[in-house]
Amino acid sequence: MRVVVTGGAGYIGAHVARALRLAGHEAIVVDDLRAASASRVGDLVFEKVALEDTERICGVFERYRPDGVVHLAGSASVAESVRHPEVYWDNNLRSGASLLVACARYPVRAFLFSSTAAVYGNAEVVPIREDSPLKPTTPYGASKLAFERLLHTAARAVGFRSTALRYFNAAGANPEWGVGEEHDPEEHLIPRAIEALAGGGNVQIYGNDYPTPDGTCVRDYVHVDDLADAHVRALEAENLESGRSFNVGTGRGHSVREVVETVASRLGIAPRFDFKDRRPGDPPTLIADASALGEHLDWSPRVSDLDYIVATAVDWAHRRTI
Ligand SMILES: NC(=O)c1ccc[n+]([C@@H]2O[C@H](COP(=O)([O-])OP(=O)(O)OC[C@H]3O[C@@H](n4cnc5c(N)ncnc54)[C@H](O)[C@@H]3O)[C@@H](O)[C@H]2O)c1
Incomplete structure (x- = not known):
């Protein structure tokens, strides 16, 4: 498959893009490098584009005609989201919506979204199942849940398969790819x-x-290589029902x-x-x-x-x- 990987210059995205390539897919990294350096892109195909620039992101879809999207780009600091919730509505919702415009104009087959355990808030029953109450306690978790819902609705309307993966704590690094964890500021x-x-x-x-x-x-804590493997499987799955959200943890x-x-x-x-x-x-x-x-x-x-x-x-x- 030809797959657009948004946030592919980020920590998890750099692993996902390489895992997709290893599995025989073509990964196109789309990232504006606001929270990453170009060195993490390495020799992957790269488009430096901000997702909220709808016309440019549509241009990328027109050029590559991807079959799939893995949407990892976003703002991901829980603490910052409490201080500046507006950044999270803007980047996690508006930029995501802009990407959905491209998916409506240039239809893809499958769309995976990086969601988070933060959608559950203070879960009363642990281990947490996907049908647990969704009560995020931070703007970060709320923005991710809102995009999950928008995505699943858009997928039904346009006719592609949507899957949200709710990561627990991603950690570790692939021992060979030289693309480990590096956030600024680092909260993990x-x-x-x-x-x-x-x-x-x-x-x-x-x-x-x-x-x-x-x-x-x-x-x-889930190793980022296991997380990347979940993305490859979710993208390749033939009969996965659309609109599902899955936990990824141990x-x-x-x-x-x-x-x-x-x-x-x-x-x-x-x-x-x-x-x-x-x-x-x-x-x-x-x-x-x-x-x-x-x-x-x-x-x-x-x-x-x-x-x-x-x-x-x-x-x-x-x-x-x-
Ligand atoms: N790290 C974790 O443990 C964890 C847990 C749960 C969910 N997630 C989610 O996984 C995704 C990736 O996390 P990460 O730790 O790799 O973060 P990261 O900050 O390393 O990567 C995010 C990437 O997205 C890019 N980006 C952000 N907004 C953009 C925009 N509007 N247009 C273009 N590029 C943009 C950044 O430049 C960066 O390269 C995030 O969506 C995060 O919410 C991460």
């Missing part, structure tokens, strides 16, 4: 822990009085404290923490029930063991600073 735990500990500092942990075994939040949770200890052990040093107040909107535990993805796409996490995730993230951090 593993790269933050590596940077703090390797630099001789302490890792800030927000809250140690949660109702969890060690008092710190529990999250479900069904296992690790506490923030445990993750920091694993990073420290990989660096060969003692863990050091600073406990801070809880952050507003942080649910105590987020663990996926990803059995639907297993059932429909025969997907299971193969490389999402925490030690391997941390090892590949540390290797990437070393390579980056060489």
Whole structure:
């Protein structure tokens, strides 16, 4: 298939685009580099376009006539979304809607969307199934849920297959592709822990009085290669019903404290923490029930063991600073 990968210069998109190419597809990266550098695009076909520029994005579709779209581009900082919700309505909704205009003018067969566990908010039943109540607690989660709904409606109207993948915590790096995690500012735990500990500092942990075994939040970490594999399968699926949203996670949770200890052990040093107040909107535990993805796409996490995730993230951090 010929596939437009929006946000393909980003952390997850760079992995998805390479995994698609490895599986024999043609990936066209569309990214305006607002949150990434061109170096992550490597030798992939690349169009530097902002999605909200509807005429230019339609021009890309006219030139390439893609069969599929993987839509990863977006604003993805929970904290920023609380400070500036308007950025999230604008980029996660308006830019997405602009991409849907291109899909209406130049029909594709399948459209995958990068959604998030944040659509569930403070889930009361864990592991979280896709039919759990959808009650996002942040503008980020709300913007992702709103786009899921718009997408599924548009897919019905235009006649393409839509699938949303609700990622839990993406982490790690492919050991060979040289395209690891790098956000600015970095809010994700593993790269933050590596940077703090390797630099001789302490890792800030927000809250140690949660109702969890060690008092710190529990999250479900999925290796970015497993995540990329889920995209390849979802795109290739022949008989997947349109309009479905699937969790992508492992069904296992690790506490923030445990993750920091694993990073420290990989660096060969003692863990050091600073406990801070809880952050507003942080649910105590987020663990996926990803059995639907297993059932429909025969997907299971193969490389999402925490030690391997941390090892590949540390290797990437070393390579980056060489
Ligand atoms: N990282 C995670 O753990 C996680 C978890 C759940 C969901 N997600 C979702 O996955 C997607 C990718 O996440 P990531 O961590 O790779 O983020 P990232 O910031 O590394 O990548 C996003 C990319 O999109 C590009 N972009 C943003 N807005 C654009 C626009 N309007 N036009 C063109 N390009 C634009 C950026 O330049 C960047 O390269 C995001 O949509 C995010 O919400 C990520």
